[in-house]
Amino acid sequence: MNLPNALTIFRIVLIPLYLYVFFSGLPYHLEIALGILLVAGLTDIADGYIARKHKLVTTFGVMMDPLADKLMMLAVIASFFLTERISVWATLFFFARDVAMIGVAAVYHFRGKKTVPANAYGKLTTVLLYLVIPLVMYRYPYSEAILWSVIAFSFLASAIYLGKFRLLNKPD
Numbered sequence: 001m002n003l004p005n006a007l008t009i010f011r012i013v014l015i016p017l018y019l020y021v022f023f024s025g026l027p028y029h030l031e032i033a034l035g036i037l038l039v040a041g042l043t044d045i046a047d048g049y050i051a052r053k054h055k056l057v058t059t060f061g062v063m064m065d066p067l068a069d070k071l072m073m074l075a076v077i078a079s080f081f082l083t084e085r086i087s088v089w090a091t092l093f094f095f096a097r098d099v100a101m102i103g104v105a106a107v108y109h110f111r112g113k114k115t116v117p118a119n120a121y122g123k124l125t126t127v128l129l130y131l132v133i134p135l136v137m138y139r140y141p142y143s144e145a146i147l148w149s150v151i152a153f154s155f156l157a158s159a160i161y162l163g164k165f166r167l168l169n170k171p172d
Contacts, residue, residue, distance in 0.1 A: 002056045004065075007047035011068040014040050015075045022079045030137055040072050041130050048118075062115055066105070066122075070098045073129055085136050086144050093151050101158055104165070113169045121157035128153060 014036055022033040047065060051057045074095060081091040108115055128150045135143035 002051075002058065004047035004051035004056050005058060005061050007043045007050075008061060008064045008068050011040050011043050011047075011072060012064075015072055018072070019075055019079060023082075034134060034137060037072070037076065037130070037133060041126075044069060044126070063105070063109055066118060067102060069126060070102055073126075074098055076133060080136050085139060086147060090144055090147055090151065094154075097151070097154055097158060101161070104162065108165060108169065113165075115165070119157075119161060119164065121153075121160050125150065125154045125157045 018033055018036045018040075021029050021036060023029075026032070044065070047061070051061055077086070077091055077094045080086045081088065105115060132143065132147050132150050134140075136147055
């Protein structure tokens with residue numbers, strides 16, 4: 001266990017906290033929920049930076065860091081669907097993409113295949129999601145259309161990522 005891995009675990013612990021706050025109806029619950037997401041985003045940046053800078057990259061971190069990100073985003077999308085901020089179709093496309101990415105990564109990992117670290121497209125997808133979240137959360141006009149553009153970009157990023165997986169694990 002090292003600091004980057006502890007930050008990843010902390011991010012996973014933030015998921016039920018986000019959900020509790022988002023659905024609580026407490027005063028300023030949306031602002032607090034958004035703050036929790038901001039903390040999650042900042043710890044994501046911090047754990048990656050610390051791991052690379054101090055050579056603390058671990059197999060656990062390589063697998064769990066993107067899983068923590070995807071689980072948080074799935075929780076956010078689910079909360080938006082359950083409060084009718086987004087359609088069932090946006091939810092299904094988002095879930096299908098993330099669940100497929102988790103499944104493919106797990107299959108590659110458990111078959112002893114090499115995994116590909118996050119690339120620029122994946123990181124940009126995450127940044128775009130963090131930018132669109134407040135728009136959807138506060139029901140900004142056309143926020144779902146903006147979310148759809150991010151979902152479309154995420155499918156492109158996933159295709160590039162999967163292509164790199166296949167190239168890295170291509171038989172010689």
